[in-house]
Amino acid sequence: MKLLVVGSVALDTIESPAGRVEEALGGSAAFFATAASFFAPVRLVATVGDDLADAHVEKLRGRAIDLGGLHRAPGRTFRWAGRYSDDFSRRETLFTELGVFQHFRPTLPDDYRDAELVFLGNIDPELQGEVLGQVKKPVLVAADTMNFWIAGKPHELEKVLARIDILMINDEEARQLAREHNLVRAVARIRQLGPRTVIVKRGDSGAMMLGADGPFVVPAFPLHDVVDPTGAGDSFAGGFMGEIARSGETQGRILRRAALAGAALGSFCVEGFGMERLLGLHQAEIAARIKDLKDLMHVGA
Protein backbone atom coordinates (compact mmCIF):
# COMPACT_ATOMS: atom_id res chain seq x y z
CA MET A 1 0.00 0.00 0.00
CA LYS A 2 1.12 3.54 -0.68
CA LEU A 3 2.56 5.12 2.45
CA LEU A 4 3.07 8.84 3.11
CA VAL A 5 4.71 10.67 6.02
CA VAL A 6 4.71 14.36 6.82
CA GLY A 7 6.96 15.71 9.56
CA SER A 8 10.32 17.30 10.15
CA VAL A 9 13.79 16.74 8.80
CA ALA A 10 16.15 18.32 11.28
CA LEU A 11 19.68 18.69 12.56
CA ASP A 12 19.91 17.39 16.12
CA THR A 13 22.62 18.10 18.67
CA ILE A 14 22.38 15.53 21.42
CA GLU A 15 24.16 14.95 24.71
CA SER A 16 23.62 11.68 26.53
CA PRO A 17 25.55 9.64 29.11
CA ALA A 18 26.96 7.78 26.08
CA GLY A 19 28.50 10.88 24.48
CA ARG A 20 27.64 13.79 22.25
CA VAL A 21 26.78 14.30 18.61
CA GLU A 22 26.48 17.59 16.75
CA GLU A 23 24.03 18.44 13.96
CA ALA A 24 23.16 14.85 13.19
CA LEU A 25 20.39 14.12 10.73
CA GLY A 26 17.09 13.74 12.57
CA GLY A 27 13.47 14.86 12.62
CA SER A 28 10.24 12.86 12.80
CA ALA A 29 9.88 12.34 9.05
CA ALA A 30 13.51 11.24 8.64
CA PHE A 31 13.31 8.66 11.45
CA PHE A 32 9.89 7.45 10.32
CA ALA A 33 10.79 7.13 6.63
CA THR A 34 14.08 5.36 7.31
CA ALA A 35 12.41 2.84 9.64
CA ALA A 36 9.45 2.30 7.27
CA SER A 37 11.70 1.88 4.23
CA PHE A 38 12.88 -1.52 5.48
CA PHE A 39 9.31 -2.77 5.01
CA ALA A 40 7.80 -0.80 2.10
CA PRO A 41 8.38 2.29 -0.05
CA VAL A 42 7.48 5.57 1.66
CA ARG A 43 6.88 9.11 0.41
CA LEU A 44 8.26 11.90 2.52
CA VAL A 45 6.91 15.44 2.92
CA ALA A 46 9.08 17.91 4.81
CA THR A 47 11.05 21.11 4.38
CA VAL A 48 14.76 21.78 4.86
CA GLY A 49 16.89 24.89 4.46
CA ASP A 50 19.50 25.54 1.79
CA ASP A 51 22.15 24.89 4.44
CA LEU A 52 21.48 21.15 4.70
CA ALA A 53 24.53 19.28 3.41
CA ASP A 54 23.85 17.04 0.44
CA ALA A 55 25.52 14.23 2.34
CA HIS A 56 22.56 14.22 4.74
CA VAL A 57 20.02 13.99 1.95
CA GLU A 58 22.06 11.25 0.33
CA LYS A 59 21.61 9.13 3.46
CA LEU A 60 17.88 9.07 2.76
CA ARG A 61 18.15 8.83 -1.01
CA GLY A 62 19.71 5.40 -1.31
CA ARG A 63 16.54 3.84 0.18
CA ALA A 64 12.92 3.14 -0.64
CA ILE A 65 12.14 6.76 0.25
CA ASP A 66 10.54 9.10 -2.29
CA LEU A 67 12.02 12.54 -1.68
CA GLY A 68 9.77 14.30 -4.22
CA GLY A 69 8.04 16.02 -1.31
CA LEU A 70 11.23 17.21 0.39
CA HIS A 71 11.08 20.96 -0.12
CA ARG A 72 14.28 23.01 -0.01
CA ALA A 73 13.55 26.58 1.10
CA PRO A 74 15.93 29.52 1.45
CA GLY A 75 17.05 29.73 5.09
CA ARG A 76 18.19 27.43 7.82
CA THR A 77 17.14 23.85 8.53
CA PHE A 78 15.18 23.12 11.70
CA ARG A 79 17.64 22.54 14.55
CA TRP A 80 17.12 21.02 17.97
CA ALA A 81 19.51 20.40 20.84
CA GLY A 82 18.79 18.29 23.89
CA ARG A 83 20.51 16.63 26.81
CA TYR A 84 19.56 13.37 28.55
CA SER A 85 20.06 12.95 32.28
CA ASP A 86 22.55 10.43 33.66
CA ASP A 87 19.93 7.71 33.90
CA PHE A 88 18.08 8.70 30.67
CA SER A 89 14.99 9.40 32.76
CA ARG A 90 14.77 13.08 31.80
CA ARG A 91 15.39 15.08 28.65
CA GLU A 92 16.13 18.79 28.64
CA THR A 93 15.72 20.84 25.46
CA LEU A 94 18.72 23.16 25.14
CA PHE A 95 17.39 25.06 22.15
CA THR A 96 14.95 24.84 19.27
CA GLU A 97 15.53 26.82 16.08
CA LEU A 98 12.56 26.46 13.74
CA GLY A 99 14.30 27.97 10.67
CA VAL A 100 12.42 27.23 7.45
CA PHE A 101 10.03 25.03 9.41
CA GLN A 102 8.41 28.21 10.74
CA HIS A 103 6.82 28.94 7.37
CA PHE A 104 6.26 25.34 6.31
CA ARG A 105 3.03 24.96 4.33
CA PRO A 106 3.11 21.40 3.04
CA THR A 107 1.89 20.94 -0.51
CA LEU A 108 1.76 17.35 -1.72
CA PRO A 109 3.22 16.53 -5.13
CA ASP A 110 0.41 15.32 -7.40
CA ASP A 111 1.70 11.75 -7.37
CA TYR A 112 1.53 11.69 -3.54
CA ARG A 113 -2.21 12.36 -3.37
CA ASP A 114 -3.27 8.76 -3.89
CA ALA A 115 -1.50 7.65 -0.68
CA GLU A 116 -3.50 5.03 1.21
CA LEU A 117 -1.56 5.05 4.48
CA VAL A 118 -0.68 8.36 6.09
CA PHE A 119 1.46 9.17 9.12
CA LEU A 120 1.12 12.69 10.46
CA GLY A 121 4.35 13.30 12.37
CA ASN A 122 4.47 15.48 15.46
CA ILE A 123 3.95 18.93 13.87
CA ASP A 124 1.35 21.70 14.26
CA PRO A 125 -2.09 20.03 14.09
CA GLU A 126 -3.15 22.70 11.58
CA LEU A 127 -0.46 21.44 9.20
CA GLN A 128 -1.44 17.84 9.93
CA GLY A 129 -4.98 18.74 8.86
CA GLU A 130 -3.76 20.52 5.73
CA VAL A 131 -1.79 17.50 4.60
CA LEU A 132 -4.64 15.12 5.28
CA GLY A 133 -6.96 17.35 3.24
CA GLN A 134 -4.72 16.86 0.21
CA VAL A 135 -4.85 13.05 0.33
CA LYS A 136 -7.67 11.83 -1.90
CA LYS A 137 -8.79 8.64 -0.21
CA PRO A 138 -6.74 7.66 2.82
CA VAL A 139 -7.44 4.14 4.09
CA LEU A 140 -5.58 4.36 7.41
CA VAL A 141 -4.30 7.52 9.06
CA ALA A 142 -2.04 7.54 12.11
CA ALA A 143 -0.73 10.59 13.95
CA ASP A 144 1.61 11.63 16.73
CA THR A 145 1.35 14.77 18.85
CA MET A 146 2.92 16.25 21.98
CA ASN A 147 2.26 18.32 25.11
CA PHE A 148 3.06 21.55 23.23
CA TRP A 149 0.10 21.10 20.86
CA ILE A 150 -2.20 19.52 23.46
CA ALA A 151 -1.84 22.65 25.58
CA GLY A 152 -1.38 25.20 22.79
CA LYS A 153 -3.75 24.14 20.02
CA PRO A 154 -6.38 21.90 21.62
CA HIS A 155 -9.13 22.89 19.16
CA GLU A 156 -7.04 22.23 16.06
CA LEU A 157 -5.82 18.97 17.59
CA GLU A 158 -9.38 17.82 18.24
CA LYS A 159 -10.20 18.38 14.58
CA VAL A 160 -7.29 16.14 13.60
CA LEU A 161 -8.24 13.48 16.15
CA ALA A 162 -11.73 13.28 14.64
CA ARG A 163 -10.18 12.35 11.27
CA ILE A 164 -7.54 9.78 12.20
CA ASP A 165 -7.63 6.05 12.90
CA ILE A 166 -4.61 5.60 15.16
CA LEU A 167 -3.07 7.98 17.66
CA MET A 168 0.45 7.23 18.93
CA ILE A 169 1.45 9.23 22.00
CA ASN A 170 3.44 8.70 25.15
CA ASP A 171 1.84 7.97 28.52
CA GLU A 172 2.19 11.48 29.95
CA GLU A 173 0.66 13.00 26.83
CA ALA A 174 -2.24 10.53 26.94
CA ARG A 175 -2.93 11.57 30.53
CA GLN A 176 -2.67 15.24 29.64
CA LEU A 177 -4.92 14.95 26.60
CA ALA A 178 -7.61 13.01 28.47
CA ARG A 179 -7.17 14.83 31.80
CA GLU A 180 -7.18 11.42 33.46
CA HIS A 181 -4.36 9.61 35.23
CA ASN A 182 -5.53 6.03 34.74
CA LEU A 183 -4.21 5.03 31.32
CA VAL A 184 -7.06 2.65 30.49
CA ARG A 185 -9.63 5.35 31.18
CA ALA A 186 -7.50 8.00 29.46
CA VAL A 187 -7.37 5.92 26.30
CA ALA A 188 -11.12 5.29 26.43
CA ARG A 189 -11.69 9.05 26.47
CA ILE A 190 -9.24 9.64 23.62
CA ARG A 191 -10.97 6.99 21.52
CA GLN A 192 -14.23 8.92 21.95
CA LEU A 193 -12.52 11.85 20.22
CA GLY A 194 -11.97 9.87 17.05
CA PRO A 195 -9.09 7.40 16.82
CA ARG A 196 -10.34 3.83 17.06
CA THR A 197 -6.91 2.68 18.17
CA VAL A 198 -4.51 4.36 20.58
CA ILE A 199 -0.91 3.28 21.02
CA VAL A 200 0.58 4.51 24.29
CA LYS A 201 4.38 4.63 24.14
CA ARG A 202 6.05 4.01 27.50
CA GLY A 203 9.73 4.25 26.72
CA ASP A 204 11.73 1.34 28.11
CA SER A 205 8.50 -0.23 29.38
CA GLY A 206 7.26 -0.80 25.83
CA ALA A 207 3.93 0.17 24.35
CA MET A 208 0.26 -0.60 24.93
CA MET A 209 -2.20 -0.70 22.05
CA LEU A 210 -5.89 -0.37 22.84
CA GLY A 211 -8.37 -0.77 20.01
CA ALA A 212 -11.15 -2.82 18.50
CA ASP A 213 -9.04 -6.00 18.56
CA GLY A 214 -8.62 -5.86 22.35
CA PRO A 215 -5.64 -4.66 24.34
CA PHE A 216 -2.13 -5.62 23.27
CA VAL A 217 1.14 -5.00 25.04
CA VAL A 218 4.48 -5.04 23.29
CA PRO A 219 7.59 -4.95 25.49
CA ALA A 220 10.59 -2.77 24.89
CA PHE A 221 13.53 -4.97 23.95
CA PRO A 222 15.80 -5.12 27.04
CA LEU A 223 18.89 -3.28 25.82
CA HIS A 224 22.32 -3.73 27.33
CA ASP A 225 23.46 -0.38 25.94
CA VAL A 226 21.26 2.65 25.52
CA VAL A 227 22.93 5.43 23.56
CA ASP A 228 20.30 7.95 22.47
CA PRO A 229 16.51 7.62 22.72
CA THR A 230 15.89 10.49 20.25
CA GLY A 231 13.62 9.34 17.43
CA ALA A 232 12.60 6.03 19.02
CA GLY A 233 8.90 6.93 18.87
CA ASP A 234 9.09 7.92 15.20
CA SER A 235 11.08 4.78 14.43
CA PHE A 236 8.36 2.75 16.16
CA ALA A 237 5.76 4.51 14.02
CA GLY A 238 7.82 3.86 10.89
CA GLY A 239 8.18 0.17 11.59
CA PHE A 240 4.48 -0.03 12.46
CA MET A 241 3.15 1.70 9.35
CA GLY A 242 5.81 0.12 7.15
CA GLU A 243 4.72 -3.36 8.18
CA ILE A 244 1.08 -2.45 7.47
CA ALA A 245 2.06 -1.13 4.04
CA ARG A 246 4.02 -4.29 3.33
CA SER A 247 1.18 -6.59 4.36
CA GLY A 248 -1.63 -4.74 2.59
CA GLU A 249 -3.91 -5.30 5.58
CA THR A 250 -5.14 -2.50 7.83
CA GLN A 251 -7.14 -4.19 10.55
CA GLY A 252 -7.20 -7.19 12.84
CA ARG A 253 -4.08 -9.07 13.86
CA ILE A 254 -1.80 -7.19 11.47
CA LEU A 255 -1.85 -4.33 13.99
CA ARG A 256 -0.13 -6.60 16.52
CA ARG A 257 2.52 -7.71 14.05
CA ALA A 258 2.97 -4.06 13.10
CA ALA A 259 3.47 -3.12 16.76
CA LEU A 260 6.19 -5.77 17.01
CA ALA A 261 7.91 -4.35 13.93
CA GLY A 262 7.61 -0.91 15.51
CA ALA A 263 9.12 -2.10 18.78
CA ALA A 264 12.02 -3.67 16.87
CA LEU A 265 12.81 -0.48 14.95
CA GLY A 266 12.40 1.66 18.07
CA SER A 267 14.88 -0.56 19.92
CA PHE A 268 17.49 -0.29 17.19
CA CYS A 269 17.11 3.48 17.06
CA VAL A 270 18.08 3.79 20.73
CA GLU A 271 21.29 1.82 20.18
CA GLY A 272 23.04 4.64 18.31
CA PHE A 273 23.22 8.41 18.18
CA GLY A 274 20.65 10.03 15.92
CA MET A 275 19.93 7.79 12.96
CA GLU A 276 23.32 6.04 12.77
CA ARG A 277 22.04 2.64 13.89
CA LEU A 278 18.96 2.75 11.65
CA LEU A 279 21.00 3.80 8.63
CA GLY A 280 23.33 0.81 9.01
CA LEU A 281 20.62 -1.74 9.72
CA HIS A 282 20.19 -4.99 7.79
CA GLN A 283 16.99 -6.94 7.13
CA ALA A 284 18.39 -9.99 8.90
CA GLU A 285 18.94 -7.98 12.08
CA ILE A 286 15.34 -6.77 11.99
CA ALA A 287 14.01 -10.30 11.52
CA ALA A 288 16.15 -11.53 14.42
CA ARG A 289 15.01 -8.70 16.71
CA ILE A 290 11.34 -9.35 15.90
CA LYS A 291 11.89 -13.03 16.71
CA ASP A 292 13.61 -12.06 19.98
CA LEU A 293 10.65 -9.83 20.88
CA LYS A 294 8.25 -12.70 20.18
CA ASP A 295 10.33 -15.00 22.39
CA LEU A 296 10.23 -12.37 25.10
CA MET A 297 6.43 -12.64 25.12
CA HIS A 298 6.07 -16.34 24.47
CA VAL A 299 4.52 -18.29 27.33
CA GLY A 300 4.41 -21.73 25.75
CA ALA A 301 1.79 -24.42 26.23
Add this chain to the structure above:
Amino acid sequence: MKLLVVGSVALDTIESPAGRVEEALGGSAAFFATAASFFAPVRLVATVGDDLADAHVEKLRGRAIDLGGLHRAPGRTFRWAGRYSDDFSRRETLFTELGVFQHFRPTLPDDYRDAELVFLGNIDPELQGEVLGQVKKPVLVAADTMNFWIAGKPHELEKVLARIDILMINDEEARQLAREHNLVRAVARIRQLGPRTVIVKRGDSGAMMLGADGPFVVPAFPLHDVVDPTGAGDSFAGGFMGEIARSGETQGRILRRAALAGAALGSFCVEGFGMERLLGLHQAEIAARIKDLKDLMHVGA
Protein backbone atom coordinates in the same frame (compact mmCIF):
# COMPACT_ATOMS: atom_id res chain seq x y z
CA MET B 1 5.54 -29.51 46.06
CA LYS B 2 5.73 -28.31 49.64
CA LEU B 3 5.73 -24.52 49.78
CA LEU B 4 6.82 -22.35 52.68
CA VAL B 5 6.69 -18.58 53.20
CA VAL B 6 8.26 -16.47 55.91
CA GLY B 7 7.37 -12.80 56.23
CA SER B 8 5.08 -10.44 58.06
CA VAL B 9 1.44 -10.51 59.05
CA ALA B 10 0.48 -6.92 59.70
CA LEU B 11 -2.27 -4.39 60.21
CA ASP B 12 -2.17 -1.80 57.43
CA THR B 13 -3.76 1.63 57.41
CA ILE B 14 -3.88 2.88 53.85
CA GLU B 15 -4.96 6.10 52.17
CA SER B 16 -5.28 6.17 48.40
CA PRO B 17 -7.20 8.30 45.88
CA ALA B 18 -9.85 5.55 46.09
CA GLY B 19 -10.45 5.97 49.84
CA ARG B 20 -9.08 4.88 53.17
CA VAL B 21 -8.92 1.67 55.19
CA GLU B 22 -7.85 1.27 58.80
CA GLU B 23 -5.96 -1.67 60.31
CA ALA B 24 -6.70 -4.02 57.45
CA LEU B 25 -5.03 -7.42 57.41
CA GLY B 26 -1.80 -7.24 55.43
CA GLY B 27 1.89 -8.11 55.51
CA SER B 28 4.07 -9.95 53.00
CA ALA B 29 3.36 -13.46 54.31
CA ALA B 30 -0.41 -12.86 54.42
CA PHE B 31 -0.56 -11.56 50.84
CA PHE B 32 1.79 -14.27 49.59
CA ALA B 33 0.03 -17.15 51.32
CA THR B 34 -3.43 -16.04 50.24
CA ALA B 35 -2.36 -15.67 46.61
CA ALA B 36 -0.45 -18.97 46.62
CA SER B 37 -3.30 -20.86 48.28
CA PHE B 38 -5.35 -20.68 45.06
CA PHE B 39 -2.73 -22.90 43.43
CA ALA B 40 -1.29 -25.16 46.16
CA PRO B 41 -1.12 -25.55 49.95
CA VAL B 42 1.29 -23.19 51.67
CA ARG B 43 2.90 -23.11 55.12
CA LEU B 44 3.16 -19.72 56.76
CA VAL B 45 5.81 -18.53 59.22
CA ALA B 46 5.21 -15.17 60.89
CA THR B 47 4.55 -13.56 64.24
CA VAL B 48 1.59 -11.51 65.43
CA GLY B 49 0.74 -9.85 68.73
CA ASP B 50 -1.93 -10.87 71.17
CA ASP B 51 -3.97 -7.91 69.94
CA LEU B 52 -4.73 -9.38 66.51
CA ALA B 53 -8.46 -10.05 66.29
CA ASP B 54 -9.38 -13.69 65.69
CA ALA B 55 -11.51 -12.52 62.76
CA HIS B 56 -8.30 -11.63 60.91
CA VAL B 57 -6.74 -15.03 61.51
CA GLU B 58 -9.97 -16.69 60.44
CA LYS B 59 -9.65 -15.03 57.03
CA LEU B 60 -6.48 -17.02 56.48
CA ARG B 61 -7.65 -20.21 58.17
CA GLY B 62 -10.42 -21.20 55.78
CA ARG B 63 -7.85 -21.72 53.02
CA ALA B 64 -5.03 -24.03 51.99
CA ILE B 65 -2.76 -22.18 54.43
CA ASP B 66 -1.02 -24.02 57.25
CA LEU B 67 -0.91 -21.63 60.22
CA GLY B 68 1.19 -23.92 62.42
CA GLY B 69 4.06 -21.46 62.02
CA LEU B 70 2.03 -18.37 62.95
CA HIS B 71 3.47 -17.42 66.31
CA ARG B 72 1.39 -15.34 68.74
CA ALA B 73 3.62 -13.27 71.02
CA PRO B 74 2.68 -10.96 73.88
CA GLY B 75 2.57 -7.40 72.52
CA ARG B 76 1.30 -5.55 69.52
CA THR B 77 1.04 -6.75 65.94
CA PHE B 78 3.27 -5.08 63.31
CA ARG B 79 1.48 -1.98 62.01
CA TRP B 80 2.13 0.10 58.94
CA ALA B 81 0.41 3.20 57.58
CA GLY B 82 0.95 4.70 54.14
CA ARG B 83 -0.56 7.15 51.72
CA TYR B 84 -0.54 7.00 47.91
CA SER B 85 -0.33 10.18 45.86
CA ASP B 86 -3.22 11.31 43.63
CA ASP B 87 -1.82 9.49 40.61
CA PHE B 88 -0.50 6.47 42.59
CA SER B 89 3.02 7.34 41.44
CA ARG B 90 4.38 7.87 44.96
CA ARG B 91 3.86 6.21 48.32
CA GLU B 92 4.59 7.90 51.61
CA THR B 93 5.01 5.86 54.80
CA LEU B 94 3.12 7.59 57.60
CA PHE B 95 4.35 5.31 60.35
CA THR B 96 5.82 1.88 61.00
CA GLU B 97 5.31 0.17 64.36
CA LEU B 98 7.32 -3.04 64.54
CA GLY B 99 5.65 -4.40 67.69
CA VAL B 100 6.33 -8.09 68.23
CA PHE B 101 8.09 -8.19 64.87
CA GLN B 102 11.04 -6.46 66.52
CA HIS B 103 11.98 -9.62 68.41
CA PHE B 104 10.90 -12.11 65.76
CA ARG B 105 13.21 -15.13 65.68
CA PRO B 106 11.52 -17.54 63.32
CA THR B 107 11.60 -21.17 64.38
CA LEU B 108 10.12 -23.62 61.93
CA PRO B 109 7.73 -26.27 63.24
CA ASP B 110 9.29 -29.70 62.66
CA ASP B 111 6.81 -30.58 59.95
CA TYR B 112 7.79 -27.43 57.97
CA ARG B 113 11.45 -28.44 57.60
CA ASP B 114 10.90 -30.63 54.58
CA ALA B 115 9.63 -27.71 52.49
CA GLU B 116 10.87 -27.87 48.89
CA LEU B 117 9.87 -24.39 47.77
CA VAL B 118 10.68 -21.41 49.97
CA PHE B 119 9.74 -17.76 49.67
CA LEU B 120 11.67 -15.39 51.91
CA GLY B 121 9.44 -12.34 52.24
CA ASN B 122 10.84 -8.85 52.59
CA ILE B 123 12.27 -9.05 56.14
CA ASP B 124 15.72 -8.61 57.68
CA PRO B 125 18.16 -10.68 55.59
CA GLU B 126 19.54 -12.16 58.82
CA LEU B 127 16.12 -13.64 59.53
CA GLN B 128 15.81 -14.79 55.92
CA GLY B 129 19.08 -16.65 56.36
CA GLU B 130 17.97 -18.16 59.69
CA VAL B 131 14.79 -19.55 58.13
CA LEU B 132 16.61 -20.95 55.15
CA GLY B 133 19.07 -22.67 57.48
CA GLN B 134 16.19 -24.60 59.06
CA VAL B 135 14.90 -26.02 55.78
CA LYS B 136 16.48 -29.43 55.20
CA LYS B 137 16.65 -29.65 51.44
CA PRO B 138 15.15 -26.70 49.59
CA VAL B 139 14.73 -27.25 45.84
CA LEU B 140 13.89 -23.69 44.83
CA VAL B 141 14.30 -20.58 46.98
CA ALA B 142 12.96 -17.16 46.05
CA ALA B 143 13.34 -13.94 48.02
CA ASP B 144 12.25 -10.33 48.08
CA THR B 145 14.14 -7.43 49.61
CA MET B 146 13.99 -3.62 49.70
CA ASN B 147 16.06 -0.42 49.75
CA PHE B 148 16.14 -0.46 53.58
CA TRP B 149 18.10 -3.74 53.67
CA ILE B 150 20.16 -3.01 50.56
CA ALA B 151 21.49 0.12 52.24
CA GLY B 152 21.42 -1.07 55.85
CA LYS B 153 22.53 -4.71 55.76
CA PRO B 154 24.42 -5.20 52.49
CA HIS B 155 26.68 -7.92 53.88
CA GLU B 156 23.85 -10.02 55.32
CA LEU B 157 21.88 -9.51 52.12
CA GLU B 158 24.80 -10.75 50.02
CA LYS B 159 24.94 -13.93 52.08
CA VAL B 160 21.26 -14.53 51.36
CA LEU B 161 21.68 -13.76 47.65
CA ALA B 162 24.39 -16.42 47.42
CA ARG B 163 21.90 -19.04 48.64
CA ILE B 164 18.76 -18.26 46.62
CA ASP B 165 17.60 -19.16 43.11
CA ILE B 166 15.22 -16.31 42.33
CA LEU B 167 15.29 -12.69 43.48
CA MET B 168 12.14 -10.60 43.04
CA ILE B 169 12.68 -6.88 43.45
CA ASN B 170 11.41 -3.67 41.91
CA ASP B 171 13.32 -1.72 39.29
CA GLU B 172 14.64 0.98 41.63
CA GLU B 173 15.90 -1.64 44.09
CA ALA B 174 17.60 -3.57 41.29
CA ARG B 175 19.42 -0.40 40.25
CA GLN B 176 20.36 0.37 43.84
CA LEU B 177 21.59 -3.14 44.56
CA ALA B 178 23.71 -3.33 41.40
CA ARG B 179 24.73 0.35 41.42
CA GLU B 180 23.84 0.43 37.73
CA HIS B 181 21.00 2.27 36.00
CA ASN B 182 20.61 0.04 32.94
CA LEU B 183 18.29 -2.75 34.07
CA VAL B 184 19.77 -5.44 31.83
CA ARG B 185 23.25 -4.76 33.17
CA ALA B 186 21.94 -4.39 36.72
CA VAL B 187 20.33 -7.81 36.54
CA ALA B 188 23.50 -9.34 35.08
CA ARG B 189 25.43 -8.06 38.10
CA ILE B 190 22.82 -9.32 40.54
CA ARG B 191 22.88 -12.76 38.94
CA GLN B 192 26.63 -12.86 39.59
CA LEU B 193 25.83 -12.54 43.30
CA GLY B 194 23.87 -15.80 43.31
CA PRO B 195 20.29 -15.88 42.00
CA ARG B 196 20.13 -17.53 38.59
CA THR B 197 16.86 -15.75 37.88
CA VAL B 198 15.88 -12.17 38.67
CA ILE B 199 12.33 -10.87 38.38
CA VAL B 200 12.20 -7.09 38.16
CA LYS B 201 8.80 -5.74 39.21
CA ARG B 202 7.83 -2.54 37.43
CA GLY B 203 4.41 -1.70 38.85
CA ASP B 204 1.85 -0.90 36.17
CA SER B 205 4.45 -1.67 33.51
CA GLY B 206 4.54 -5.34 34.48
CA ALA B 207 7.57 -7.45 35.25
CA MET B 208 10.69 -8.63 33.48
CA MET B 209 12.23 -12.02 34.23
CA LEU B 210 15.85 -12.62 33.27
CA GLY B 211 17.30 -16.07 33.75
CA ALA B 212 18.68 -19.17 32.12
CA ASP B 213 15.61 -19.57 29.90
CA GLY B 214 16.11 -16.17 28.25
CA PRO B 215 14.35 -12.91 28.98
CA PHE B 216 10.59 -12.87 29.50
CA VAL B 217 8.31 -9.91 29.91
CA VAL B 218 4.89 -10.16 31.50
CA PRO B 219 2.64 -7.10 31.22
CA ALA B 220 0.61 -5.64 34.04
CA PHE B 221 -3.05 -6.18 33.31
CA PRO B 222 -4.44 -2.78 32.20
CA LEU B 223 -6.82 -1.94 35.03
CA HIS B 224 -9.73 0.47 34.70
CA ASP B 225 -9.82 1.00 38.45
CA VAL B 226 -6.80 0.96 40.73
CA VAL B 227 -7.70 0.99 44.42
CA ASP B 228 -4.62 0.06 46.47
CA PRO B 229 -1.27 -1.26 45.20
CA THR B 230 -0.21 -2.48 48.67
CA GLY B 231 0.75 -6.15 48.56
CA ALA B 232 0.77 -6.46 44.76
CA GLY B 233 4.40 -7.62 44.73
CA ASP B 234 3.79 -10.26 47.41
CA SER B 235 0.64 -11.39 45.60
CA PHE B 236 2.71 -11.72 42.43
CA ALA B 237 5.22 -13.81 44.34
CA GLY B 238 2.43 -15.93 45.81
CA GLY B 239 0.86 -16.63 42.42
CA PHE B 240 4.32 -17.35 41.00
CA MET B 241 5.47 -19.80 43.67
CA GLY B 242 1.98 -21.29 44.01
CA GLU B 243 1.89 -22.17 40.32
CA ILE B 244 5.33 -23.77 40.60
CA ALA B 245 4.19 -25.80 43.63
CA ARG B 246 1.07 -26.88 41.76
CA SER B 247 3.01 -27.96 38.66
CA GLY B 248 5.81 -29.79 40.44
CA GLU B 249 8.33 -28.33 37.98
CA THR B 250 10.99 -25.82 38.95
CA GLN B 251 12.77 -24.92 35.73
CA GLY B 252 12.19 -24.16 32.07
CA ARG B 253 8.92 -22.85 30.73
CA ILE B 254 7.05 -23.31 34.00
CA LEU B 255 8.74 -20.09 35.17
CA ARG B 256 6.91 -18.18 32.43
CA ARG B 257 3.55 -19.69 33.30
CA ALA B 258 4.31 -18.93 36.93
CA ALA B 259 5.03 -15.30 36.06
CA LEU B 260 1.65 -15.09 34.33
CA ALA B 261 -0.05 -16.50 37.43
CA GLY B 262 1.86 -13.96 39.48
CA ALA B 263 0.79 -11.09 37.23
CA ALA B 264 -2.82 -12.22 37.51
CA LEU B 265 -2.77 -12.33 41.33
CA GLY B 266 -0.91 -9.02 41.49
CA SER B 267 -3.54 -7.37 39.29
CA PHE B 268 -6.40 -8.62 41.46
CA CYS B 269 -4.67 -7.42 44.61
CA VAL B 270 -4.60 -3.84 43.30
CA GLU B 271 -8.34 -3.85 42.65
CA GLY B 272 -9.30 -3.71 46.34
CA PHE B 273 -8.05 -2.28 49.62
CA GLY B 274 -5.66 -4.53 51.50
CA MET B 275 -6.51 -8.16 50.88
CA GLU B 276 -10.24 -7.73 50.29
CA ARG B 277 -10.13 -8.57 46.57
CA LEU B 278 -7.83 -11.56 47.06
CA LEU B 279 -9.95 -12.94 49.87
CA GLY B 280 -13.09 -12.90 47.71
CA LEU B 281 -11.45 -14.30 44.60
CA HIS B 282 -12.74 -17.36 42.70
CA GLN B 283 -10.73 -19.85 40.64
CA ALA B 284 -12.74 -19.00 37.51
CA GLU B 285 -11.75 -15.33 37.80
CA ILE B 286 -8.09 -16.31 38.03
CA ALA B 287 -8.33 -18.56 34.98
CA ALA B 288 -10.06 -15.77 33.03
CA ARG B 289 -7.45 -13.19 34.03
CA ILE B 290 -4.59 -15.48 33.03
CA LYS B 291 -6.28 -15.99 29.67
CA ASP B 292 -6.71 -12.22 29.28
CA LEU B 293 -3.02 -11.72 30.04
CA LYS B 294 -2.10 -14.31 27.41
CA ASP B 295 -4.33 -12.55 24.87
CA LEU B 296 -2.63 -9.28 25.74
CA MET B 297 0.68 -10.80 24.64
CA HIS B 298 -0.53 -12.92 21.75
CA VAL B 299 0.80 -11.82 18.38
CA GLY B 300 -0.73 -14.52 16.20
CA ALA B 301 0.71 -16.10 13.09
